[in-house]
Amino acid sequence: MAPSGAVRHATASTAGRAGAPGRAVTRTISDDPLGGTVRRTVLPSGLRVLTEAIPAMRSVSFGIWVAVGSRDETGPQAGAAHFLEHLLFKGTNKRNALEISSAIEAVGGETNAFTTKEYTCYYARVLDEDLPLAIDVMCDLVADSVLDPADVETERGVILEEIAMHDDEPGDEVHDLFARAVYGDHPLGRLISGTEETVTPMTRRQIQGFYRRRYTAPQIVIAAAGNLDHATVVRLVRQAVRGTPLDTDAAVPAPHRPATPGVRVKSATTLVEPKETEQAHVILGCPGIDRLDERRFALGVLNNVLGGGMSSRLFQEIREQRGLAYSVYSYASQYADSGLYAVYAGCAPGKVDEVLQLTRAELARVAADGLTEAEVARGKGMSKGSFVLGLEDTGSRMSRLAKGELLYGDLMPVDDLLTRVDAVTVEDVNSLAADLLSRPMSLAVVGPFGENDFSA
């Protein structure tokens, strides 16, 4: 008997009993005026399924999100989460690698995956009529991969090439160097991919252990957005994981990643990666705020005005007024218990001192004097407009559901989020700026320099 009757649309919590054991609990979270209806079901295994039904779309984005990333690795395991992500596409008990990719691509769909420091995501985007196929393939590869020893060896070669490719991109590399400057040996300071030194000796057994310990139903959120029916998605997911290690009972979802007390950050550390590049790639920044910090809305506004776009102070000062860089911007990274705030610039090696001086001066000016009322109003407009514009594709809506559940413990309705941005005051922004931008700054540089060129 199919469990399709077990899960019902409802505005209050409902539960049903069906062919599969245990209770699936469904509730409707919001009827977002800008989007569709969001529903959430918790399966007996603790696996969560969230969907947003948007009938006007032709596609569906479907993602499987696992609450594990590179920060969950020990030092010698560095790169295991990412290695595993690659291997899951190599074959299951039902499909080989070609069958996995051709199933999705034959209908014009796309599938891929990515690993971050705190989570891993596997996704597909297909036409609505092909959603059952996408669910079957994606659940199969995440739940029931074989990790064939021969594939481990082949994929090791691919990952070493990925690492080498990254080493040829100094504008990317400098971001990793900056994380190391701030976090040092802490897992947040390590490369997501691991290094040649950790990937080369990594064994199938290590990766397999990581897979079985970490990819459990309570740690997984499945999210889908587009032209779909929630009950059908839930039914197809249950069907696809039946008989796999995700088909358990009597478990509850894991809470969102807890803040581990005492992420140590270093202050005012300088790291230089000497490299014969045409441009110098520079990041200047400091520890920021964590993901749930109430000041995150103020930080978004501050960042927009300081270096978040073409109209920002840093872009105007360094690019528009002086022509010193093609690319210059500020950004914030947020983790469960920590964060970064930084400015990137790519410029001629001979201009690094000038660019750094201008950047430090601008940061000091904003820390001391704050932003104007007009700037804060513009920064709030940017936050709200770009948030709403960002909700127009099924992929970003799917991500929003999963991140809300996995990283924030709840989905903030669109209207609430806009209200929170509206509530940001000039004082909120300026007191955050005074705190954040007066912290001792760390520096990372990739370019034609010696290791001690910036130690003064």
Added chain:
Amino acid sequence: MAPSGAVRHATASTAGRAGAPGRAVTRTISDDPLGGTVRRTVLPSGLRVLTEAIPAMRSVSFGIWVAVGSRDETGPQAGAAHFLEHLLFKGTNKRNALEISSAIEAVGGETNAFTTKEYTCYYARVLDEDLPLAIDVMCDLVADSVLDPADVETERGVILEEIAMHDDEPGDEVHDLFARAVYGDHPLGRLISGTEETVTPMTRRQIQGFYRRRYTAPQIVIAAAGNLDHATVVRLVRQAVRGTPLDTDAAVPAPHRPATPGVRVKSATTLVEPKETEQAHVILGCPGIDRLDERRFALGVLNNVLGGGMSSRLFQEIREQRGLAYSVYSYASQYADSGLYAVYAGCAPGKVDEVLQLTRAELARVAADGLTEAEVARGKGMSKGSFVLGLEDTGSRMSRLAKGELLYGDLMPVDDLLTRVDAVTVEDVNSLAADLLSRPMSLAVVGPFGENDFSA
């Protein structure tokens, strides 16, 4: 008197006379079952305005496309089209650079531009309610830029940094090297950005001449897609260009770019850019087909199967089976009168010979034996599905309108395009493969090699 009455919605051609002189001619092109209603208006100046109204969307993408690119430059002008594209954001008679970018960004919109070998595009994406603002700003910057001499100097620095940044990205650089291998000194073989040698001495007078000669109303197509009203868009465009050089009369739209007879291509040329990179970046390829070639649908199918995705032959052979590369794919570039067909791979320098041998063998196998019926069916599914999936955002719909008008001389309805793909036969694909893939191949390599290492 506002010219709003001049342009009416209609399924047949209509014309009206209003405050502005001349007649605007509007027609409805298609009622695409997958999208919205497309309408096209030709203004008295020869400027064309195409829109697609999609009421379900919250945003509008608005683009101004000019039929001029780097191939329209003489040698000493190399980079002029791109330099001009940068300068147009620096200020008009009404707005300075900050006013341009902050107008769009304050409402959370985004704006940018890009230059290709055959056209230049300026675009913005905003919430529907902000479309009047976007039209006013984007038309102002394209029609009425001042090209201030001080800004020319500042922006020269920015462009030189952009060129330097590109030089630090060997995976991008190899594509330019390959174009030079095939096209040599022909304008299609040159860098879109120009080089340090051409950009450094370029004068404001040269750029200004380029602007006035090339940015004329008959060469420009304006396209918008999203929640909009065609007549309103046309009215706002007319209002925004009034009194500028685009406000002329009695001109007709330029035909799409004519094929210039005799684009010379070189065959079997090898170019190596010695560079101390971790990976070797390699392109192997040959002259392909032009944009209007009837075989383009068969080429799409062939490319999908040969190297267009994770299920493709080259990905399976080189990455999945042997782990030799992280990135390997084939692609086709098409111009008005010429094209390229090529395979890219990034791999360890010591593996280049093996990757090249495997690639050549696969190309020869497909040239000789063709693809199977199942592969062609899969390739057709990929073409159709990815085309439909690609129509779900306003940006790609806006681009489709503009490219149809500017590059193909007409917009092919979605249904017709799907029918054309469906009509591709195994014989079509295999006869194209036999022709294309047996051509003498050129080779471009960026990596730790000597200039003559691949001359054997």
